[in-house]
Every structure is written in C-alpha cells, then in structure tokens.
Amino acid sequence: MPVERRQVAHGGHGRHDHGGGHGSTKTTKRPSSSSKSRTTVIPKDKEKESIATVKSVNEAAEESGETENVTTEEVPNGVKTEDEKAESEDNIDDTKNGEESESVNDEPDVQEKDDQDRWAEKSKDDEGFNIRSFNDNILEFTEIFDSDRYRNVDSNYPVEDLMGVVSQISNTIEEFKQQTQNSQQQLEGLRMKMKQVKENIQFSVSRKAFEIRTDDDLQSVEERELTEKLAKLNAEIAKANSDLSEALRLSAETESTAVRAQIAAERAKEEAKRIEEEVELRAQLEERRKREEAKKMEELRRQQEAEARRQEEEKRAKEAEWKKRENAGIEKSAVWETWPAHEMQLPGDGGLACIIRGKPNSFDQSSVTCKEVDQLEIHLTYGPQEELVGSIIQLVPISEQTKLQSSLYVAIPFTLSRASVHSREAFVKADINGEWKEIPSTEVTYDNHKDLKFVQVEIKEFFTMAVMTRLKRDYVTFSRRPSKMTSSCDHRITVTVARETFSKKEHILLQVQPVDSATVNDLQTRNVSCKHLLASSPIVQMQWESNEFHKPIVITLPCPPNPAKARKIAQMRKIKEEKMKNPQKNIPVPLDVREKEENQGKQKKAKPKKKTLQEQLAEINAPPEEEKPKPTKWYMGDYAHNDDDEHDQLCLLARTGTGKWFVVPEVEIAQVKLDLLQFCLDKPLEQFMVLRVRTNTDEDLLPVMSTAIFDLLQKRFVQVVIKQRSDNPFDTRLTIVPASRVQKIVKQMTDDGYEDGPEPSPVVGVSEGDLIEINFRGNIQNGSKSPNFIYNSNVVSFSEFLLSEVDQYLQRNFNVFRGVVEAYRVQFVTPDKRTIARKESIMDENSFCVRKEKRKTLLCEIPITIPKYHVEPSPVPVQAPVVIRNDSDAVNDNLMRQLAAEMGDEWRKVASTLNISKARIQAIIRNAQITDATDEDARFQMLMTWLKKMPKSIDKVTVLTNAFMKNGRPDLAEQVRIKDEEFKRKHIRSH
Known part of the structure; x- marks a missing residue:
C-alpha cells in the first residue's frame, strides 16, 4: 500500500497528467506580437499592455520551480507518516478539509470565468489602447519608410514630413511603454496572491496529514483523496505558473519589440537629422561654389578688361608712334615752343631736375615744387632690357587744391652713352594709380643745355616720373601692296613683304638686340657647351597681328663671317694694300724686243683677264669642288676642327612664349655677302636669331647656345x-x-x-x-x-x-x-x-594673388x-738678457748670431729638427710682428731657445751640424765644424 500510494502520488504530478490537465482546461489566450496569426479575439484590457523584463521572467521561473519542488517532496513525506496516526481522529478533519479544499479548488474556475468575461468586455468597450492597432501602426510606419519618397535623398526631400512621422512613432512608443508598465505592476500583484494561496494550501495539507496518521484505513483513503486533490492543485498551480511564464515571456518579447522600435525611431531621428544636415551642407557647399565661381568670373572679367585696356593702350601707343614717325619729316612749329621755359632745380645743389613749359597766364612756377625720389621708397618695375638713365622726380603742388588748368610740357634730362645711342631710345614711365606705365614722349634739345639730352612728356596732372631706355622700336604698317621694312638700329636688317601677303593692314613692331663679338668670345671661354660657336646674328623680336602668311616673308640679317675666312680675306686685303703702296716700276723695253714678244703672244693662247676683288670673294665663299676637307682632330672625346677650318653651318633658332629656344626646321639660309644672310619665313616668329657653328656641332647643343647668349645679354x-x-x-x-x-x-x-x-x-x-x-x-x-x-x-x-x-x-x-x-x-x-x-590651407579664401x-x-x-685708434695697444714685452757661459765647445752667442744671419726660409724646418715646438715658433713670429723685429731676430731667438734647453753634457756641435745637413744646408754645418776646430786649437794653446 505505501508503494502504491507513492506511485499514485507521483503519478498526479507526472508529465502525462500535467499535459492532460492543460488540454482539458479552458483558458483565455493572451495577446502577443504575432496577433495577426491567432484566431481568437484579442482583448483590449491592460493584460495586452503587459511587458515583463528578462529579469522578472527569470525570477518567476525560479519561484515556480521552487514551488513545484516543495509540493512534490511534501506529499511522499505525508504518506510515510500516515500509519503512525489514528484513523478516527483524522477522518473528521479530513472530511472538513476535503470540503474546504473543494471549495478552494472551485474558486479559481469561477474567478477565471469572471476574468474572461471582464477581458472580453474590456476588449470590446475599451478604445484607449489596442495591441492589434499598435502592430498595424508599426507596419504602416515600416511601409512609409520603404517608399521611394524617403529613400531617395535630393534637393526636394520631405524633411518636414519625416519629422512628423518620427514624432508620431515616438508618441506611440511612449504610450505603449506606459501601458506595459501598468500591466507589469498588475502581473506582479497577481503573482503574489497566487503565491499566498499556494502557501496556505501546502500548510493546510501538511497539518491534516499529521492529524490523520492514527487510523491506518481511514488514513489511506483520505491520503488517496488528499493526494488526488493535491495533484489537481499542483496541476492548477503549474498551469497558472505556465500561463504566468507565458505572459512574462510575451511581455518580455513585447518590451524587446518596443525597445527595437524605439531604437529604430531614434535611428530614424538621427537619420533624419543627418539627412537634414547633409541637405544643409550641400546647400552651403553649392552656395559657396556659386560664390567662388562668381568671384572667379568677376576676376576673369577684370583680367579681360585689364587686358583689353592694355591692348587698347598699346594700340594707341602704336598709332601715336606711327603718326609721330609719319610726321617726323614734316617741320611745323608747335604751340609749346613759344611758351616760357621754367627750370626746376633739385634741392641741395642736386642739379637740373626738369624744364617745365606751361601756358602763359595759367601756370605759375611757384605753385609747383620738384623733388628727387629715392628708388628704395618706390617699387619701380623694369621691363626686358630696360635701364634707368636719370633721376626719379616727383612734381608736388604747393597746396592740395592746386590743379592744372591746361597741359604742362615737362622735359627731363638723361644721360646715354655713345655706344647705346644707335640701339636704344629713351622714354618716360609714370606712377599712375600705383602702377608704372609708359606715357607718350619725344626727345627735345635746348640751346642753353647743349651737353644734355631731354625727353619731353605732356601731363595733365602731377606724377612721379622716371626716364628709362629700351631697345629701339620700329612701327610699320603693311598693306596688300609689296613693301620693305628697314630697322633703324641696323640698316642691314630688312623685312621684305610680297604682294597679297596679308589680307588686311598689318601692324608690325620690330626690335633688335645686338650681339657683339665680345659676347661670343666670352661665351666660348665661360661655357663649355659653346666651344663650337663661331658667330651670332642680332636677336630680332617682332610682334605680329596675323597668325599666318599667305606668302613667305624675306628676312635679311647681318652675321659675322667665319673667323678663319675673315682672317684669310684680311690677309689678302693687306697684301693688296701693300702692292698698291709699293707699285712695281715699268722698265722700258727696246722696240725690236717688244715686236718680238708681240709676235710670240699672238701665237700663244690669250691669257685670262685679271679678277676683281668681288670675284675673288665669290670664289672664296664658293664651296671647293676638288679640294678635300681638312682632317678633323680628336680632342677630349670629340672631333673638333682647328681654328683654320673655313667650313661651318648656319642654323635658325626661335624662342617660344615659355622662354625655350628651338631649331626652326627646313629653312634655307643663303649667304648674300660675307656678313649678310637671307632666308624666308613661312609663319610668324616672335624672337629669332641665326647661329654660325662648326659642322660637327650636335643639334641638341644649339638651343643651349641660344639660351646662354640670351641670358648673358640680360x-x-x-x-x-x-x-x-x-x-x-x-x-x-x-x-x-x-x-x-x-x-x-x-x-x-x-x-x-x-x-x-x-x-x-x-x-x-x-x-x-x-x-x-x-x-x-x-x-x-x-x-x-x-x-x-x-x-x-x-x-x-x-x-x-x-x-x-x-x-x-x-x-x-x-x-x-x-x-x-x-x-x-x-x-x-x-x-x-x-x-x-602646401600653403593653400594658410591662404585666405578671398585672396587670388600669391x-x-x-x-x-x-x-x-x-x-x-x-x-685701433681708440684702443690702447698692449705693452711690448721686455725680454730678459740671455748670457751663455760655455767653455766646452764653440757654440755661443756669436755663432748663433752668425748662423741666424746666413739662414733662410729653411729655419722652420731646422727648428722642427731641433725639437722646438710649433707653439714656440708661432710665439717667436708673433713677437717679431708686434715689436717690428726682422726675420734675422726671429731666427736668432729660435737658435737661442734650442741652446738654452740643451744640457752641458750633450755634444751641441754634432746636433747642430746634423740638423743643417738634414735640411739642405751643408755649408752652415761645415762652418760650425770649422768654428769648433778653431776653438779646440785655441783651448790647447792656452793650456
């Protein structure tokens, strides 16, 4: 019986009975996050809003486990103690307890039915919160964010709508969290009540089991009934715990869903904020780009306007120069020549500053002063090959209200060497609004200043002016007719234009920079790359308006000849001049002899006519037909012609806008005369020159030579x-x-x-x-x-x-x-x-210049x-007198003085041989410089230094003679030996 009872008791708590109990019991299903898949109606009560945390779920699971363990352990203990009690005492109590337990077991069913009805009523009547509507809202919000309207970010992105949707999501989540907290509190209260009921039942069962142990038969029956009731109660408790665990799990899932929804909402907020910031940043960048583009366009427009103004000014200057040159030969009296000339002197006897001519009765000399400006105080700009040739003067009015009523003609003196007069011209630069610009000027002379040259300008306001020189400019206008242009710097430089070369009028500016033979010789000695350079033509600079020629243009340039050929021609001219100075005398011939010679001449072939000098030059310039070229010499890894080589080649080189020189291909250069060249141009070149080089010159060295010449001239x-x-x-x-x-x-x-x-x-x-x-x-x-x-x-x-x-x-x-x-x-x-x-980050955004x-x-x-006039010189050291008392050999003061007089520059080597330190030698030399002593005194001090430090036992004669023999003075060594022998003979005689 006890065994059977133990099996029944355990069977009440078995897994099969527990499952059957759950299957037969009707329960109301709780709402969950997957409410759409459930068939039951989801109530709207606060139970729907309960969300349990993971911690509460774990605590509920632990408590339910403890309860089940206690229940399963108490029942067997009660069965084991039933035989020891009296059955009569327990029957009455068991009947009462059975009734009480039945009433207790019936109460949960009634309560559950009431709860189901109340749940259904709340789900129908309560319209405040519905979990199904909450899930539907979540799905609607998800579908909103899945639309292309919120995915594609552009300039028309609905930022305001996005912020409204995010606000609705936040409100919904906050309401869900509040309902979940309320449900959690109610579940905690329910769990505590159920725990109290379970504890009361366990206490009552334990007490009744103790009372019915006296009667064995009744005890067994009551025990079985009690066991069945206890099993039912445990099943109900387990069911309640299971439902509670499921509710807690659903609450935890709901809370995690809410947390994820909140995180998604926060991410959506952050994404919306980021999108808004990105849109604002893009708008700012676009606005900044537009501003920068506008600034660049404005700067470009200003540059274009400045370039247009510069071109217009240059064009006006050209037109003025052309008009001036056209009217140069026409003499007409100018109005300003009759105006009085006022000489302005520089302060402090600085000399003549300028001569001003103003309209009478409108210009007062006392209203203007002239002063010299230091060039360090201004920023005078120099162009290519420009030089300052006079003082920089500034015309200053006495008062700021003084203004010019009419134009003034200011003549500024300048100096120019005779060598520069042929190739350079003077002009005036003025400081106009902080920029130095050229103003129209002409050269004039004054009778009372014949030793000075003047350049005159017309001004209408007061400026700071400086006279400068540049290479002469020639302005020429070519039409469709054939014409020829000659340089004012060198008449050998010409530009010949054929008919219909230009389709319209062409304005040409010509400048010539001479290259003398001294420059070429200097390059040959300074630069190794220019050793093959023989001669160079002037550097021609031209400004063209057209980009192409319809017909080639013929250019004529001077170029010195080959030095070997020039020496040969000079020698021939010298021989001819000597023959002209010393002509041969004609000896009279007798008549019969003359007739005989004439008869013989008729029989012979006529002699060729004597050639002129031009024919001889043509033969010299012509290439030899039968004569073989002279052999080349191998020198320093290169075949180089000697100085007598008359063979050379001519190359045309041009300079690009970037400053690089290059060889112009396919240009035939003809030598018209000994020092004159001619070639044709098929396209405009800004700067070009012709180089005469040796025949074995590498073509890559030609641009190097041109660059060297151009840089040397600068x-x-x-x-x-x-x-x-x-x-x-x-x-x-x-x-x-x-x-x-x-x-x-x-x-x-x-x-x-x-x-x-x-x-x-x-x-x-x-x-x-x-x-x-x-x-x-x-x-x-x-x-x-x-x-x-x-x-x-x-x-x-x-x-x-x-x-x-x-x-x-x-x-x-x-x-x-x-x-x-x-x-x-x-x-x-x-x-x-x-x-x-590297410095762009430091620079200002608004600064366009570097x-x-x-x-x-x-x-x-x-x-x-x-x-050292103001410094007292240090006193000269007074040397103590040295007395040598030596009776053993001939080395004494007199011998030292005699040797010092006969020694030369080798005395330093002798001193080193005699083991005198270098410091002592330097001190002897320094003392000699301070005291103005002679070299003989220095040598004597050296010998005395050696003599003083030698012991008496040392053979001084041998040491001294060896030192002289070692340093190339055997004569002095022999003299020391002779003195020693004489000393020994005298010493023997005395004894």
Missing part, C-alpha cells in the same frame, strides 16, 4: 668697390660699377678722398634694378642698419656708412680690427606650384680692416 657684369677715407678710415664708401668702368670710378673716389681700402671684388653678374643688400661679418659692423641700394648701370649706385668694431677685446693679437663685407642680391620670386599647394618670397644670393665677400 646680365650686367659688375665689380664691388670699397674705399675708405684717408683721414678717417671709419668713413667708407661702397659702390657697384660695370667692370669696364672700374678704373674710372676708382680714380673719381680717389679725387674725393677715398684712397685706402681693399682691392675691387671679382666680376659678378647682376640684373638691372636688382636690390643690393650689404651685410658685415667678423669684428666689423655698421653703426646703423644694413645699407641697401638699387643697382643701375647708367646711374651711380653707391652707399656711404661708418664702420666700427663689434668687440674691442677681440683680435688682441692684431694691430687692426678685421672683418668681411658681404654683398647680397635680393630677389622677390614667385614660389613653385608645390610650395603653393605672395612673392624673398631670396638672397651671395655675390662676393671683401675683407676689410679698421685701425
């Missing part, structure tokens, strides 16, 4: 001259002059009192208008800031300053202060593209000294 070879005033060596003048005028400038500085100073520096290359900066190094400095000045070939460029020492306690071993003067060339260059790219960088190049270093 440079000015100068020397730095520093001189000090004789009566005040601290007063110093520094000037930079062309190398050809150094002697003249030195003589002028000597006349001004600047006689002392170092020699001129080596020849260095600078450009016109370069800024020269002077620095000091060593124990020499300038009292004020570093002197700077602008170099100009035709204007004296100098600077005067006072020198002083840096530290009077330095260089104490010298009687002067020593230092170095450094001359630097300062240039402001535009950085390369890589440097600009700042130029300052670059310094060392030209030369010149050592200079100043005396």
Whole structure:
C-alpha cells in the first residue's frame, strides 16, 4: 500500500497528467506580437499592455520551480507518516478539509470565468489602447519608410514630413511603454496572491496529514483523496505558473519589440537629422561654389578688361608712334615752343631736375615744387632690357587744391652713352594709380643745355616720373601692296613683304638686340657647351597681328663671317694694300724686243683677264669642288676642327612664349655677302636669331647656345668697390660699377678722398634694378642698419656708412680690427606650384594673388680692416738678457748670431729638427710682428731657445751640424765644424 500510494502520488504530478490537465482546461489566450496569426479575439484590457523584463521572467521561473519542488517532496513525506496516526481522529478533519479544499479548488474556475468575461468586455468597450492597432501602426510606419519618397535623398526631400512621422512613432512608443508598465505592476500583484494561496494550501495539507496518521484505513483513503486533490492543485498551480511564464515571456518579447522600435525611431531621428544636415551642407557647399565661381568670373572679367585696356593702350601707343614717325619729316612749329621755359632745380645743389613749359597766364612756377625720389621708397618695375638713365622726380603742388588748368610740357634730362645711342631710345614711365606705365614722349634739345639730352612728356596732372631706355622700336604698317621694312638700329636688317601677303593692314613692331663679338668670345671661354660657336646674328623680336602668311616673308640679317675666312680675306686685303703702296716700276723695253714678244703672244693662247676683288670673294665663299676637307682632330672625346677650318653651318633658332629656344626646321639660309644672310619665313616668329657653328656641332647643343647668349645679354657684369677715407678710415664708401668702368670710378673716389681700402671684388653678374643688400661679418659692423641700394648701370649706385668694431677685446693679437663685407642680391620670386599647394590651407579664401618670397644670393665677400685708434695697444714685452757661459765647445752667442744671419726660409724646418715646438715658433713670429723685429731676430731667438734647453753634457756641435745637413744646408754645418776646430786649437794653446 505505501508503494502504491507513492506511485499514485507521483503519478498526479507526472508529465502525462500535467499535459492532460492543460488540454482539458479552458483558458483565455493572451495577446502577443504575432496577433495577426491567432484566431481568437484579442482583448483590449491592460493584460495586452503587459511587458515583463528578462529579469522578472527569470525570477518567476525560479519561484515556480521552487514551488513545484516543495509540493512534490511534501506529499511522499505525508504518506510515510500516515500509519503512525489514528484513523478516527483524522477522518473528521479530513472530511472538513476535503470540503474546504473543494471549495478552494472551485474558486479559481469561477474567478477565471469572471476574468474572461471582464477581458472580453474590456476588449470590446475599451478604445484607449489596442495591441492589434499598435502592430498595424508599426507596419504602416515600416511601409512609409520603404517608399521611394524617403529613400531617395535630393534637393526636394520631405524633411518636414519625416519629422512628423518620427514624432508620431515616438508618441506611440511612449504610450505603449506606459501601458506595459501598468500591466507589469498588475502581473506582479497577481503573482503574489497566487503565491499566498499556494502557501496556505501546502500548510493546510501538511497539518491534516499529521492529524490523520492514527487510523491506518481511514488514513489511506483520505491520503488517496488528499493526494488526488493535491495533484489537481499542483496541476492548477503549474498551469497558472505556465500561463504566468507565458505572459512574462510575451511581455518580455513585447518590451524587446518596443525597445527595437524605439531604437529604430531614434535611428530614424538621427537619420533624419543627418539627412537634414547633409541637405544643409550641400546647400552651403553649392552656395559657396556659386560664390567662388562668381568671384572667379568677376576676376576673369577684370583680367579681360585689364587686358583689353592694355591692348587698347598699346594700340594707341602704336598709332601715336606711327603718326609721330609719319610726321617726323614734316617741320611745323608747335604751340609749346613759344611758351616760357621754367627750370626746376633739385634741392641741395642736386642739379637740373626738369624744364617745365606751361601756358602763359595759367601756370605759375611757384605753385609747383620738384623733388628727387629715392628708388628704395618706390617699387619701380623694369621691363626686358630696360635701364634707368636719370633721376626719379616727383612734381608736388604747393597746396592740395592746386590743379592744372591746361597741359604742362615737362622735359627731363638723361644721360646715354655713345655706344647705346644707335640701339636704344629713351622714354618716360609714370606712377599712375600705383602702377608704372609708359606715357607718350619725344626727345627735345635746348640751346642753353647743349651737353644734355631731354625727353619731353605732356601731363595733365602731377606724377612721379622716371626716364628709362629700351631697345629701339620700329612701327610699320603693311598693306596688300609689296613693301620693305628697314630697322633703324641696323640698316642691314630688312623685312621684305610680297604682294597679297596679308589680307588686311598689318601692324608690325620690330626690335633688335645686338650681339657683339665680345659676347661670343666670352661665351666660348665661360661655357663649355659653346666651344663650337663661331658667330651670332642680332636677336630680332617682332610682334605680329596675323597668325599666318599667305606668302613667305624675306628676312635679311647681318652675321659675322667665319673667323678663319675673315682672317684669310684680311690677309689678302693687306697684301693688296701693300702692292698698291709699293707699285712695281715699268722698265722700258727696246722696240725690236717688244715686236718680238708681240709676235710670240699672238701665237700663244690669250691669257685670262685679271679678277676683281668681288670675284675673288665669290670664289672664296664658293664651296671647293676638288679640294678635300681638312682632317678633323680628336680632342677630349670629340672631333673638333682647328681654328683654320673655313667650313661651318648656319642654323635658325626661335624662342617660344615659355622662354625655350628651338631649331626652326627646313629653312634655307643663303649667304648674300660675307656678313649678310637671307632666308624666308613661312609663319610668324616672335624672337629669332641665326647661329654660325662648326659642322660637327650636335643639334641638341644649339638651343643651349641660344639660351646662354640670351641670358648673358640680360646680365650686367659688375665689380664691388670699397674705399675708405684717408683721414678717417671709419668713413667708407661702397659702390657697384660695370667692370669696364672700374678704373674710372676708382680714380673719381680717389679725387674725393677715398684712397685706402681693399682691392675691387671679382666680376659678378647682376640684373638691372636688382636690390643690393650689404651685410658685415667678423669684428666689423655698421653703426646703423644694413645699407641697401638699387643697382643701375647708367646711374651711380653707391652707399656711404661708418664702420666700427663689434668687440674691442677681440683680435688682441692684431694691430687692426678685421672683418668681411658681404654683398647680397635680393630677389622677390614667385614660389613653385608645390610650395603653393602646401600653403593653400594658410591662404585666405578671398585672396587670388600669391605672395612673392624673398631670396638672397651671395655675390662676393671683401675683407676689410679698421685701425685701433681708440684702443690702447698692449705693452711690448721686455725680454730678459740671455748670457751663455760655455767653455766646452764653440757654440755661443756669436755663432748663433752668425748662423741666424746666413739662414733662410729653411729655419722652420731646422727648428722642427731641433725639437722646438710649433707653439714656440708661432710665439717667436708673433713677437717679431708686434715689436717690428726682422726675420734675422726671429731666427736668432729660435737658435737661442734650442741652446738654452740643451744640457752641458750633450755634444751641441754634432746636433747642430746634423740638423743643417738634414735640411739642405751643408755649408752652415761645415762652418760650425770649422768654428769648433778653431776653438779646440785655441783651448790647447792656452793650456
């Protein structure tokens, strides 16, 4: 019986009975997230809003497990103690307890039915919250975000609608969270009530089981009934726990769904915010791009307008120049020639500044002053091959209200060398609104200033003006008719145009830059690549309006001949001149002899006619037919002709807009005369020249030669001259002059009192208008800031300053202060593209120009000294007298003095052989310089130094003779031996 009871008790709690209990019991289904797949009606009560966290689910599971364990363990213990009780006592109590338990078991069914009815009523009547409508809203929101309207982001993106949808989602989620919290609280209360009921039942069952143990039969029956009731109760409790666990699980799923929905809503908010920021950023970038594009277009428009104005000004200048040249031969009196001339002087006896002509009764000389402007205070711009030839003057009115009522004619003096007159012309540049521009000018002369040249301009307001020179310009207008243009610089340079070469009028500007033989010789010595260069034509620069020619244009250029051929022709001319100076005398011939010769001449063939000089030149220029070319010589890895080679070749080279030279192909250059060339141009060339080179010259070296010539003509070879005033060596003048005028400038500085100073520096290359900066190094400095000045070939460029020492306690071993003067060339260059790219982040967005960088190049270093007038010289050390008392050999003071007088420059080697230190030798030399001692005294001090440190026991004669023999003076060694023998003979006689 006990075993059977144990089986029944365990069977009530078996998995089969528990499953059957669940299958037979009617329960109301709870709503879940998958409500669409369920067939039951979803109620609208607060149970729908319950969401349990993962933690509450775990706690409920643990409590339900503990309850089941307690129930299953208590029943067997109760069955085991039933035999020990009396059946009579327990029957009555068991009957009562059975009734109570039945009433307790019936109550949950009634309560469950009431809850189902209440749930159904709430689901029908409550319209506040519905889980089905919540899920439908979630699906609707998902379909909204799946539409193309919110996927494609463009300029018309519905940002406002997106923000409204996100707000609705947030409100729905907040309402769902509130309902879930309320359901969670109610579930917690229900779980506590069920736990109390379970504990009461367990306590009652345990107590009744203890009371019915006295009666075995009744106990067994009651035990079975109680076991069945307990099994039913455990089944109901397990069912309730299962339903509660399912509700908690559904609540957890609902809460996780809500959390995911909230995360999705937050992500949607962030995405909407990001999209809005991206749209705003794109709008800002688009607006910025439009602004930058507008700025660029405005800058481009300004540049185009400036270029158009420049072209218009150049065109007007050309027209004015053409009109001036056309009217050059027509003499007509100008109105300004009858106006009075007012001479304006520079302040401080600076000389004549300008001559002003103004309309009478409208111009007052006292209302205008003229002053000289320092070039360092302005930024005068130099064009290619432009030079400053006069002072920079500024016309300043007395008062700001003074204005010109009529035009003024200002004539500014300038200086120009005789060598430059043929190839250069003067013009005036004026500072107009911060930019230096050329203004129309003409050259005039005045009778009272015949030694000066003037260039005159017409002004209508006051300017700062400077007279400059450039290469001569020729302005010519070609029409459809054939014409010929000749350069005013060299009449051998011509441009011949055939008929119908241009379709309309063509304005041509011609400039010629001469290339003399000195430049070619300088290149041959300086540049190894130019050793095959023989001669060069002038560099021709032309400006064309057309881009093509209908017919070729014939160009004629001068070019020096081959030096070997020129020497040969010069020798022939010299022989001819000598024959003309010393003609041969005609000896009279007798009549019979003459007749005999005439008869013989008739029989012979007629002699050829004597050739003229032109025919001889033509034969020389003609290529030899039978004569073989002279053999070439191998020199330094290249076949090079000797100086007597008359063979050469002519090459035409042109310069592109980027500054690179190239060989013009397929151009035949004909030598019209010995120094005149002619060729045809099929297309316009801006700059070109002809080079005469040797026949074995590599074609790749021709552009290198042209570049070297062009760069050399841009440079000015100068020397730095520093001189000090004789009566005040601290007063110093520094000037930079062309190398050809150094002697003249030195003589002028000597006349001004600047006689002392170092020699001129080596020849260095600078450009016109370069800024020269002077620095000091060593124990020499300038009292004020570093002197700077602008170099100009035709204007004296100098600077005067006072020198002083840096530290009077330095260089104490010298009687002067020593230092170095450094001359630097300062240039402001535009950085390369890589440097600009690195600095773009630092530059301002609104700045379109790139700042130029300052670059310094060392030209030369010149050592200079100043005396120590204001420093007391250190006292001369007084040497103690040295007395040598030696009776053993002939080495004494007299012998040392005699040897010092006969020794030469080898005394330093002798000193090294005699083991005298280098420091002692330097001290002897320094003391000799300080005390103005002679070299003989220095040699004597060296020998005495050796003699004083030698012990008496040493054979001094042997040591000294070996030192003289080792250093190439056997005569002195023999003299020491003779003195020693004489000393020994005297010593023997005395004894």
